Amino acid sequence: MADDVVLEAVNIVKHYGSVEALRGASFSATAGEVVALIGDNGAGKSTLVKCMVGAEQPTSGLIRFEGRDVHFDSPTEARTVGIETVYQDLAVAPELDPAANLFLGRELRRPGILGMLGMLDKARMRQRAVKEFDRLGITLQSMDVPIGSLSGGQRQSVAVARSVVWASKVVFMDEPTAALGVVQRERVLDVIRRVRDEGIAVVLISHNMPEVLAVSDRVEVLRLGRRVARFRAADATLEDLVGAMTGALTHEDAA
Known part of the structure; x- marks a missing residue:
């Protein structure tokens, strides 16, 4: 595991009126690792992620990117420095083909006057999409059909790839991997491993504890709006994770 912390949340507090969703939560993601962020419903996982990617603004605390304090006003701003998010609802366009979905919001236009008139360079987008899917080990039944007609695993793979x-x-x-079968789930996990091996920090938010242990290098646990435990996945057990989530076990080495 690399030692370069790419993104870090330090003592994040987030209030929604009188509700305190985060109570000094901390988290770190390191280049070339899969770090899982786990916790029961209401632990603050989604709120913490939203604060780190600019979808929400923390009430107090710091967000650091590559060692410097940053303030992302929106997810679009976070994307400009190389931070992306795969949401649970996928946010794919089911009527468009895989290549069009890969370039959704980043469409390539044809050169010259045709591009100025808004015509898309579909051939170039398709060529790049085929190359990227192959790089990530993603096999689709067809590149020519709407993504809505593909299997759940293939749709998920395209969303991850994007x-x-x-x-x-x-x-x-x-x-x-929510709602995927065993084979489809393993395909998505393989994509996650490939991304990690390219030196990117992957943050996995999941309720599937066996999956977390299978694919993660490190696990951070939130409970009641705070980080309560950190584990090396290779040294942790299912009982360790559940115990930390429920409060039966404390394993915090750097709150």
């Missing part, structure tokens, strides 16, 4: 292709530093993955 973020991964544009992420140069960090990619957040929120329940990336």
